[in-house]
Amino acid sequence: MRRIIIRSLGFCLLIALGAGAYVGWRAFGVFHAAYGGFQHIRYLLESGETIEGAPAEDVLSDNYLLSLFGDNPELVERLKTVVDLGMATDANLKLGSVSAMVVTYRKNQAGAVSDAAIYAVGGFPDPKSKRLGFHSTGYFQQELDPTLWFSGNAVMNLLGRDIIVFCEQEKAEAHMSLLFDLLNGGIYPLAQRIADAPLHYAIVFPDPKELAPPNLRNHLQALIIKGEMAGDSGKTELMFVSASPRSSAQVHTVIQDMAALARITFRDKFSGYIKDMPWGKMNDSWWSVEYVELIDSFSLIQDQVLVVARVDYDRAKNNAILKTIERAGRDMAAQKSFSLAGNLPWEFAFNERASPSGGYWSSPHRWGPEWPLGDEGIPTPGSLAAAAERERIQTEKEAAAKTEKEEKARIRLEKEQLKSKPQPTPTGQTT
Numbered sequence: 001m002r003r004i005i006i007r008s009l010g011f012c013l014l015i016a017l018g019a020g021a022y023v024g025w026r027a028f029g030v031f032h033a034a035y036g037g038f039q040h041i042r043y044l045l046e047s048g049e050t051i052e053g054a055p056a057e058d059v060l061s062d063n064y065l066l067s068l069f070g071d072n073p074e075l076v077e078r079l080k081t082v083v084d085l086g087m088a089t090d091a092n093l094k095l096g097s098v099s100a101m102v103v104t105y106r107k108n109q110a111g112a113v114s115d116a117a118i119y120a121v122g123g124f125p126d127p128k129s130k131r132l133g134f135h136s137t138g139y140f141q142q143e144l145d146p147t148l149w150f151s152g153n154a155v156m157n158l159l160g161r162d163i164i165v166f167c168e169q170e171k172a173e174a175h176m177s178l179l180f181d182l183l184n185g186g187i188y189p190l191a192q193r194i195a196d197a198p199l200h201y202a203i204v205f206p207d208p209k210e211l212a213p214p215n216l217r218n219h220l221q222a223l224i225i226k227g228e229m230a231g232d233s234g235k236t237e238l239m240f241v242s243a244s245p246r247s248s249a250q251v252h253t254v255i256q257d258m259a260a261l262a263r264i265t266f267r268d269k270f271s272g273y274i275k276d277m278p279w280g281k282m283n284d285s286w287w288s289v290e291y292v293e294l295i296d297s298f299s300l301i302q303d304q305v306l307v308v309a310r311v312d313y314d315r316a317k318n319n320a321i322l323k324t325i326e327r328a329g330r331d332m333a334a335q336k337s338f339s340l341a342g343n344l345p346w347e348f349a350f351n352e353r354a355s356p357s358g359g360y361w362s363s364p365h366r367w368g369p370e371w372p373l374g375d376e377g378i379p380t381p382g383s384l385a386a387a388a389e390r391e392r393i394q395t396e397k398e399a400a401a402k403t404e405k406e407e408k409a410r411i412r413l414e415k416e417q418l419k420s421k422p423q424p425t426p427t428g429q430t431t
Helices: 002-047 062-068 073-089 091-095 139-143 146-159 169-183 188-196 245-269 286-297 315-341 345-351 381-420
Strands: 097-107 113-123 162-167 199-205 220-229 233-242 275-277 280-282 299-303 306-314
Touching: 062 073, 073 091, 073 097, 073 113, 073 162, 113 169, 162 169, 169 188, 169 315, 188 199, 188 315, 233 245, 233 315, 245 286, 245 299, 245 306, 286 306, 286 315, 306 315
Parallel strands: none
Antiparallel strands: 097 113, 097 199, 113 162, 199 220, 220 233, 233 306, 275 280, 299 306
């Protein structure tokens, strides 16, 4: 019996050691990926090297667009039209480079593509432009760990200094106005477009190797993000393209580990969970709670040379994503503003203290999961239905309370009438 117990304990110890070694190996992989990416970006900045991207003439070519959106020929034709128009307007655009390309379009009730546009981010012949960057004392610098803030700001710097918009001529003013609002921290116009009709988008990094950490640089060939955002729902698909199934397996493992690290960050660093307090439930960091749920709901699959991540989400997560874009825009706008003013950040903030816009946090901004889409912002079918349901429940409660009150009054009246009614005496005579 003693020998059996010793063998069992030894077997359990071996299992525990094996599990610990596997968890340690995975944790080291996450650390190596994050630290390697940070060191690579830091090297690019300190050495003066920048991400040049791919030649604009190649990225915006007909063949490249067809390879990306071959499943939607109508979209390809629309994009070809707007690109040809832009290239004809300014031939110097062919001399630029594209680090990231954002494609947006909408569909009418018949399913036809409309309002197609390309936002090309990179470097173009314009000596007056400057690279994008975050505010040195802004929201992200205060909230994020210094290394994370530095990495995010470096990515913004390295992506490029210019954004060129290719769109239909009659839509140019609307797209430029939208871009101006986004770069200045105004998310409301984009939310209005999303509430009016679902917005389809695709984000393409033609050459992501330069931004990838060292252990992914030789495995990742392209990164494509496609999705759709409506007033009450959204869906996103991330596609990582590798050179071989073996490289794809490596990408799958690293992405899975990075997702686990992101979940830990949002839950522990930003308190992304609903807390049980003596006075009840408290959701003081609702946006991080939404991001944790978003990470928990995404699926990651490997198919030959592809690693695909898919996720569907609701209006609250839409608002969390939109507010993240808004705050990034506010940080970049503040960075550019005090740079143009020639003042230090705190001097610029002090000079702008009496601004009607309210300074860094402008007056239209609202906090919580119901802005900019929802009860406190732009009404959506879901928010209207929820408001109607709350009104119905409130009406039923008021009706029930009124009925209960009337019933109590009736019972009280009956008791009073019963007390005032003459009672018979024991001899059968009334008193």
